[in-house]
Amino acid sequence: MGRFKLKAKYLFIFIIILVLGFTLQLSQILFYPSNFKIIKGENKNLNISFPFSLDNSELGIVDTIYNEGNKSLTLNGIDEGNTHLKVKLLGLIPVKNYNVNVVDRPMVIPGGNAIGVRMNTKGVLVVAVTDVIDINGNRVSPARDAGLKVGDSIIEINGEKIVSSEQVVKILNEIKNEEVEILVLRNKGEFKTLSKAVKCLQDNAYRLGIWVRDKTSGIGTMTYYNEETNTFGALGHGITDMDTGKLLTVEKGLVMNAKISDVEQGKKGTPGEIRGVFYKTDEVLGEIKGNTDFGIYGSLIDNNGELKSKEKIPIGFKEEVELGKAYIYTTLKNNVVEKFEIEIVKLENQQIPDQKSMIIKVTDKQLLEKTGGIVQGMSGSPIIQNDKLIGAITHVFVNDPTKGYGLYIEWMLEELW
Incomplete structure (x- = not known):
């Protein structure tokens, strides 16, 4: 009887192991x-x-x-x-x-060069919805009554395509208190709404009660250039509006060469910054075609052969990325791309694209001395490991500028496939 119980116990354990193995394998497959x-x-x-x-x-x-x-x-x-x-x-x-x-396996030319970005939004972006005091002293908000929200883009007014904030002011003051039809873009969907501007007590101008923005500019870093398709990727993250946090929709965008003028060191609690100016503004480097969560993309127009003269290297897929030593290419002065050592300290097993694929730590003494670690403007700096382009810098840790996030390069390269 005791022997039977022992065999039953071992059989039960064996069945449990089989079930656990089956469940584990099934979950991995699914x-x-x-x-x-x-x-x-x-x-x-x-x-x-x-x-x-x-x-x-x-x-x-x-x-x-x-x-x-x-x-x-x-x-x-x-x-x-x-x-x-x-x-x-x-x-x-x-x-x-x-x-x-x-x-x-794609072969690309790694970047690291500083670029200036200028981008016009599709329509104008609503960054605030406010009240207006009309000439009778009443507090009203025509925009809010019409259903407009922060983050909306105004594409057309009365069928006229909107390209600037000045144009919105001009149209409203020409139409005055007549009803207008507004075409709105919200979360990739469009709808129409009606509204009437009111005459403002303060300046006698006709207003809807909105603040809008139509363009943005800044400094970033080129990540790669694909010679076969004449396309580039940069920044490693999308360009968002500073007030709304919304990803901006590109109507027209350009990238140009940028000259680094100053580097503010990053300190705990205060991210540093690379400051630069656009130069040779009549020589456009590239045209922006898309602004996504994983960077800006476009076609290269002309760069005097600087990128095209560099050597192509293969990309490394996420399964090939390892903990340990790696390098980044970035520009800090004299428009010279430099190579700095980093360490990959953590990897995320991502099946869905995400900006935070890995945690990196700056170990290069020269870079730490110059910048304190990762600073704003270095976003998009290519990460190289085992002679492959494996990722790009995306964010800095505010409380520890020696560390930051990078994303797997294949998330940036999805548009190639």
């Missing part, structure tokens, strides 16, 4: 991204083993290698293209579908 890339000629390991299997009927551009050691499958990219893979339980029950894209 949470692994449905869409992923394999580099042509390279391998990607999938943690798929019994009782799960891969349906081989649609492999085509990839091949499978069974690893005896860890009882898992490796996919080998054979040719460029897309294919679909199915994971099944016991070869019968569908568990998950994967969309696989086999691509060549």
Whole structure:
């Protein structure tokens, strides 16, 4: 009887181990991204083993290698293209579908050069909705009554395309107290609303009760240049309005060469800053086509061959990034791109793009002496490890400027695929 109980106990433990192993593997399969890339000629390991299997009927551009050691499958990219893979339980029950894209490893030219950014928004951005005191002394808000909110963009008034804040003032004072139709962009959706401007007691001007902004400018860092597509990426994060925090929609944007004039050191609680001025403003470096959460993108127009003369290097995917030594390229003086040593101290296992993919620490004594660490204006500085472009600087730790965040370069390069 005692022996039977002992066997039952071991059997129970064995079943528990099987169930735990099954559950762990199932969770890994289910949470692994449905869409992923394999580099042509390279391998990607999938943690798929019994009782799960891969349906081989649609492999085509990839091949499978069974690893005896860890009882898992490796996919080998054979040719460029897309294919679909199915994971099944016991070869019968569908568990998950994967969309696989086999691509060549991109080769890009790392940046590090300072750039000046000028960007006009699509329409004008509402940064405040306020009350207006009309000529009768009444406190009113036509904009609020019309449903306008901070963060909205006014695209048209009475069918006329809006390109500047001055234009809004001109139209309202020409139409006076007549009703106007306003086309509004909010969260990528458009709608129309009606409103009437009121005559302001203070200056006799007609107002809706809004403050608007139509352009922005600043200094940042180029991350990469893709010679094949003549495109660039910079900043590592999007350009947002300082008052609303909203990502700005680009109507027209330009990047130009910038000359560093001063560097304010970062200190605990106070982020430092690279200050610069635009120079050769008649020589446009590039045109901004998009402003996303992961940087600005566009086409290169002319840079006197400075970027194009540099050597191309491969990008490194997030699975290849390691803890430890790495380097950044950035510009601090004399428009010279310099190389500084950093350390990657933490990596995030991200399946969804995010600006905070890794935590980096500045270890280069020269850079610490000049800037105190990471400062504003260094955003977009390319991160190099094992001779591959693996990421870009995005943010600084306010309470410790020697540290900051970087994002995986593949999040910036999504528009290539």
